[in-house]
Amino acid sequence: MQFEQSSALIFEYQTDLIGTAENPMTHIAVLGAGVVGVTTAWYLRQAGYDVTVIEREPAAGLQTSFANGGQISVSHATPWANPATPKKALKWLFKEDAPLLFRLRADKAQLKWTMQFLQECRADKADANLVQMVRLGLYSRDALQKLRANIGIEYEQQTRGIMHFYTSQAEFDAAIEPTERMQALGCERYVIDINNAVSLEPALSPIAHKLTGATYTSQDESGNAHLFTQRLAARCVEAGVHFMYDTEIVAINTDNDTDLSTKRPHVHSVTIRPTGENAQTFTANSYVLALGSYSVGLLKPLGIHVPIFPAKGYSATYTVNPRAPHLAPFVSLIDDEFKLVASRLGNKLRVAGTAEFNGYNLDLNATRCEAITRRVQQLFPKGIIANSVQYWTGLRPMTPSNVPLIGRAHCGQVKHGSHNAAATFDNLWLNTGHGTLGWTHSCGSAKAISLLIQGETPNVDFDFVGMSV
Known part of the structure; x- marks a missing residue:
């Protein structure tokens, strides 16, 4: 694999960060090597920490980060939990190809999560959650842009903005209020007319007569999250981060005799099992x-209850028609009616979306896969080679509010901004629960957690976990 040219600059920068025998660096273990875990490792290493990343897969970015929609989308901040969702979810309940599908299961965790989700659908809570996601998104997009400028990393990125387009008048009308709300928060998402939409993305010309409206955010981006994760992991290795792949994390071990009236709970080790070896x-x-949907099981024995449930997302990757590459979009698109996003990745078009709540099941559902291709063929019939499609599914770690959990872990029920002063861990940190926006929020989340660990306050107004103690 070829790495970008600025690695020498990294080593030069790191020289004054390396510890000595007299003043060793603090050693931090990052659990998980998805895009959130790898960016976390990068920022911690840049801050001077000795970092080890532990990952059960044989390489970085092979789970939820592998084939996602590819968008850095501050403008995609309207929570799944909003006042319109319960009615839609009921309508879609028995539709196998529905954009949002709750499978009825005898699962207490899913039932509890669903009740919490419905509470977040209130208008006031949905607005508060949108505010949190826009703030974090702006902070994170800026962090990614600075990282890219500093190290010259390439990952099939496009900086042509993101366009939401609508073929339903009702969906377009419903987008006006959140668009204006995002503008007020500093996200430059604006309503544009159909002529402007087609001018910005000519691939929409064949369906221009079906469009009812569009919005456009020029500063949003797209790129290959898997490629970014693997290339940044390689940069981490060059900078001194150690990766332990093919290593399952079995348990997080704490001091059992901690007196919470005088001392914070403390993690003394993790139990791991490398492939083919004993624990x-x-x-x-x-x-x-930073283990996404798999954070829940490791935290529960510690008395930490995180409201994360896996939302199964699908993607389809098509080869762009080499005879008519202009008929596949370059501007990254969001089809709000069908809950799909589309990003151009080199000579491929990645289309991803939908959410299926079906536990940890990773089986590809043919009906849901075919629904994506059917919509893509309606939109860009001559822009892609339909029979080249590669389908994929992954588990997005969803919180009921859609707001991720970033900060210091504490016992009890955890949600963004929560803390339990009597049971806040002194050395366990959370960077998980990013849902559909893990790629969008990864750099900002990683930068923020690094600053929090250093005892600094990130320059973003966000409700971090466990940080008001």
């Missing part, structure tokens, strides 16, 4: 949990 103990000074 063993791994020790660091601090731990950052």
